[in-house]
Amino acid sequence: xxxxxxxxxxxxxxxxxxxxxxxxxxxxxxxxxxxxxxxxxxxxxxxxxxxxxxxxxxxxxxxxxxxxxxxxxxxxxxxxxxxxxxxxxxxxxxxxxxxxxxxxxxxxxxxxxxxxxxxxxxxxxxxxxxxxxxxxxxxxxxxxxxxxxxxxxxxxxxxxxxxxxxxxxxxxxxxxxxxxxxxxxxxxxxxxxxxxxxxxxxxxxxxxxxxxxxxxxxxxxxxxxxxxxxxxxxxxxxxxxxxxxxxxxxxxxxxxxxxxxxxxxxxxxxxxxxxxxxx
Amino acid sequence: xxxxxxxxxxxxxxxxxxxxxxxxxxxxxxxxxxxxxxxxxxxxxxxxxxxxxxxxxxxxxxxxxxxxxxxxxxxxxxxxxxxxxxxxxxxxxxxxxxxxxxxxxxxxxxxxxxxxxxxxxxxxxxxxxxxxxxxxxxxxxxxxxxxxxxxxxxxxxxxxxxxxxxxxxxxxxxxxxxxxxxxxxxxxxxxxxxxxxxxxxxxxxxxxxxxxxxxxxxxxxxxxxxxxxxxxxxxxxxxxxxxxxxxxxxxxxxxxxxxxxxxxxxxxxxxxxxxxxxx
Numbered sequence: 001x002x003x004x005x006x007x008x009x010x011x012x013x014x015x016x017x018x019x020x021x022x023x024x025x026x027x028x029x030x031x032x033x034x035x036x037x038x039x040x041x042x043x044x045x046x047x048x049x050x051x052x053x054x055x056x057x058x059x060x061x062x063x064x065x066x067x068x069x070x071x072x073x074x075x076x077x078x079x080x081x082x083x084x085x086x087x088x089x090x091x092x093x094x095x096x097x098x099x100x101x102x103x104x105x106x107x108x109x110x111x112x113x114x115x116x117x118x119x120x121x122x123x124x125x126x127x128x129x130x131x132x133x134x135x136x137x138x139x140x141x142x143x144x145x146x147x148x149x150x151x152x153x154x155x156x157x158x159x160x161x162x163x164x165x166x167x168x169x170x171x172x173x174x175x176x177x178x179x180x181x182x183x184x185x186x187x188x189x190x191x192x193x194x195x196x197x198x199x200x201x202x203x204x205x206x207x208x209x210x211x212x213x214x215x216x217x218x219x220x221x222x223x224x225x226x227x228x229x230x231x232x233x234x235x236x237x238x239x240x241x242x243x244x245x246x247x248x249x250x251x252x253x254x255x256x257x258x259x260x261x262x263x264x265x266x267x268x269x270x271x272x273x274x275x276x277x278x279x
Numbered sequence: 280x281x282x283x284x285x286x287x288x289x290x291x292x293x294x295x296x297x298x299x300x301x302x303x304x305x306x307x308x309x310x311x312x313x314x315x316x317x318x319x320x321x322x323x324x325x326x327x328x329x330x331x332x333x334x335x336x337x338x339x340x341x342x343x344x345x346x347x348x349x350x351x352x353x354x355x356x357x358x359x360x361x362x363x364x365x366x367x368x369x370x371x372x373x374x375x376x377x378x379x380x381x382x383x384x385x386x387x388x389x390x391x392x393x394x395x396x397x398x399x400x401x402x403x404x405x406x407x408x409x410x411x412x413x414x415x416x417x418x419x420x421x422x423x424x425x426x427x428x429x430x431x432x433x434x435x436x437x438x439x440x441x442x443x444x445x446x447x448x449x450x451x452x453x454x455x456x457x458x459x460x461x462x463x464x465x466x467x468x469x470x471x472x473x474x475x476x477x478x479x480x481x482x483x484x485x486x487x488x489x490x491x492x493x494x495x496x497x498x499x500x501x502x503x504x505x506x507x508x509x510x511x512x513x514x515x516x517x518x519x520x521x522x523x524x525x526x527x528x529x530x531x532x533x534x535x536x537x538x539x540x541x542x543x544x545x546x547x548x549x550x551x552x553x554x555x556x557x558x
Contacts, residue, residue, distance in 0.1 A: 007298055016295035017303060019286055019387050024296060025366070026428035027306030058429070059436060087304070090432075096394070097428065097435035097459055108298050115375070136417025136479075137451055141429055148427035149305035149376065150337070150420055153369075156376035157338060172416055180376055200415075 008075050008109040011067070021106055023089025026097065027147035029105075030054040032205075034084040035242050036076045036111070041084050043242060044072065046205040051088065054144045059099065060090050063107055075109050083112040083243060089147070115243060121165055122267070125250035125259065126239070128179065129167040131155040135177050135200040143203040156180045166239055168252055171200050176226045179239050182247070183207035184226075187236035187262045191220035206240040206270070213269040219262065236260030238267075245270045287354050287388040290346070300385055302368025305376065306426035308384075309333040311484075313363040314522050315355045315390070320363050322521060323351065325484045330367065333423045338378065339369050342386055354388050362391040362522060368426070394522060400444055401546070404529030404538065405518070407458065408446040410434040414456050414479040422482040435459045445518055447531055450479050455505045458518050461526070462486035463505075466515035466541045470499035485519040485549070492548040498541065515539030517546075524549045 007014060022028035032047040041047075048065060055062040068086070076084055091104040133155040141148065155169050166179040177195050178184050183204040185194045192214050197203055214221045231237065237249035237257050246267040250257050286293060301307035311326040320326075327344060334341040347365070355363055370383040412434040420427065434448050445458045456474050457463050462483040464473045471493050476482055493500045510516065516528035516536050525546040529536050 009298060015298060017298055019288060019294060019296055019389070021303065022432075024300065024303040024368070025310075025426070026432050027426055028429060028432050031304075058433065089303070097431040098439075099432060099436050101439075110298070133419050136415045136420065138415025138417070138430065139451060140412050140433055141415065146429055147304070147306050148429045150307060150425055150427045151417065152376040153301075153305050153307050153378060154337065154419055157378050160377075160380075172418060 006075055006111045008071050010107055011071060017106060017108070018092050020092050021089050022091060022093050022099070023087070023106060023147055025093075027149070028058070028099070029060070029087065029089030029147045030058070031085060031087040031145055031147060033145075033242060034072070034086060035114075036079045036082045036084050038080060039073075039077050041072045041076050043205050043209065044069065046208060047086070047242070050145060050203065050205060051086070054146060055088070057144060058090070058146075060088065060105055061103055063088065063105060068107070071107075071109050075111055079111055081114045083114060085110045085112060087147070117165060117244065121247050122244070125248035125257070126166060127164050127251040128239070128249055129159040129161075129164045130253045131158050131167040131169050131180070133158060133169065135169050135171045137171060137173070137199045139199055142200050143197050145202050152180045166247070170228070174227060176228060176231050177201045178204075182239035182241045182244070185210065185238050185240070185266075186226065186231060186234035187238075187260055188230075188234055190262065191222065192262070192266075193222050193224055193226060193230070195226050196223050204241055206242045206245065209270060209273070210240055210246070210266055213273060214266060217265070217269060219265070231255075236263045238263045240270070285354055285390045287350055289386055290350060296368075296385060296387070297371050299371050300368050301370060301372045301378070302366070302385060302426055306428070307337070307378070308339070308366065308368030308426045309337070310364060310366040310424055310426060312521060313351070313365060314393075315358045315361045315363050317360075318352075318356050318358060320351045320355050322484050322488065323348070325487060326365070326521070329424060329482065329484060330365070333425060334367070336423060337369070337425075339367065339384055340382055342367065342384060347386070350386075350388050354390055358390055360393045362393060364389045364391060366426070396444060396523065400526050401523070404527035404536070405445060406443050406530040407518070407528055408438045408440075408443045409532045410437050410446040410448050410459070412437060412448065414448050414450045416450060416452070416478045418478055421479050422476050424481050431459045445526070449507070453506060455507060455510050456480045457483075461518035461520045461523070464489065464517050464519070464545075465505065465510060465513035466517075466539055467509075467513055469541065470501065471541070471545075472501050472503055472505060472509070474505050475502050483520055485521045485524065488549060488552065489519055489525070489545055492552060493545060496544070496548060498544070510534075515542045517542045519549070
């Protein structure tokens with residue numbers, strides 16, 4: 001991957017968007033962060049499905065699937081290992097919250113270097129920073145990967161220790177929800193539990209993949225509310241996203257976790273299904 | 280005002296921002312909507328104070344006050360009656376939520392035509408559309424005029440009747456909070472009540488002005504939680520913002536309100552203090 005990202009804006013190489021794009025004015029849009037391996041965007045269908053769902057909820061005209069796939073393949077063609085970010089806004093639209101009736105969405109595809117995480121994160125696990133910033137409760141936005149991401153920005157700026165790659169976020173009622181950029185799972189009595197994300201949080205593509213792989217491997221998996229006490233008494237904890245696959249969690253604040261069999265198994269299943277973690 | 284808005288980006292005439300500006304990527308920024316009258320941005324100090332507060336809460340370096348005032352005056356100089364929108368982002372900053380340590384904020388000042396509202400809205404009042412979209416509870420963002428405005432976009436796209444200029448938004452617990460672009464006051468027993476905005480909502484500059492003017496005129500004013508029942512039993516209701524000043528509310532859903540003396544008085548006080556409503 002070249003150090004300068006390659007960018008396609010509405011299908012053409014470009015660097016700029018109009019100042020009155022509603023993505024900038026209101027965060028009126030959605031995005032996807034897609035792992036690229038040997039020229040292939042991974043889990044593309046799942047990313048597209050979530051983007052489509054967002055378009056439907058927000059009333060943003062969905063771009064043509066074939067066009068988007070073609071652009072994604074074009075921009076990813078020379079990428080051995082990298083990140084494709086796909087950002088879709090409602091396009092330009094004057095002053096005022098009301099969307100234009102004939103919205104012309106802006107789509108931005110950009111290629112980025114793969115983040116340089118220590119191999120230890122994947123092998124021996126990560127420490128999670130306990131964020132003080134709480135996630136608000138916004139059922140009308142929950143689940144989607146939209147462009148209103150100030151809570152994640154505020155959470156992520158709470159610490160600056162490169163040995164700690166992720167922070168744990170709770171909601172304003174105290175529930176444990178997710179990382180700033182990952183979803184969270186705990187293992188208890190051999191079964192997976194992951195937070196219900198109907199009030200806040202992002203329904204991660206890798207979260208869906210982990211749930212699918214666990215169930216087809218006969219590992220029970222439940223979506224439910226989790227409180228800090230559930231985390232404290234968990235046998236194993238892990239986080240996941242489309243770029244990292246699965247990272248075991250070995251520490252949250254002062255609480256430590258031993259390496260876990262179920263986490264390892266899920267890590268292998270994910271790696272086998274999507275070549276995550278194969279370096 | 281020219282029909283094409285004039286724009287200053289980082290002090291220079293321009294039309295575009297870099298695609299990786301964090302304002303676009305994450306809604307990582309703030310804005311102000313300022314009325315301009317005879318070349319003067321109105322209530323400038325109050326707008327600046329709110330912007331400063333946002334910069335402080337988000338850790339965005341605040342632009343130089345003198346520079347911003349100079350740019351605002353420059354762009355407003357020829358404007359008899361218009362709108363100055365001031366947008367400040369954290370600037371460009373790579374992929375990932377963590378803000379760069381040496382952020383270089385982007386500032387966009389743009390001039391817009393004054394909205395063409397019917398005089399009746401100010402004189403005989405408006406009807407409010409009861410939005411189904413609920414405001415989430417986000418104490419870490421509440422009060423600020425930040426760029427995460429999807430809830431307002433979703434609320435505003437629920438209706439499309441030009442006779443209805445504003446919608447009423449409740450929070451997920453049912454409290455009445457604000458309009459999509461205005462703050463709300465009710466009058467009961469000769470006193471003002473306006474919603475507490477510590478969990479969600481925008482602390483409008485005109486809301487602050489109304490509270491200040493009411494108190495100095497000897498009208499009691501309380502900031503408190505309001506439920507739909509409080510609205511149903513109110514003697515008067517009005518909405519306000521920096522562009523419209525005060526609009527009496529005559530109808531919400533099926534409930535109607537008679538014209539009110541306190542609302543008229545506040546409307547006059549606001550007009551006298553800031554030349555709002557003088558046409």
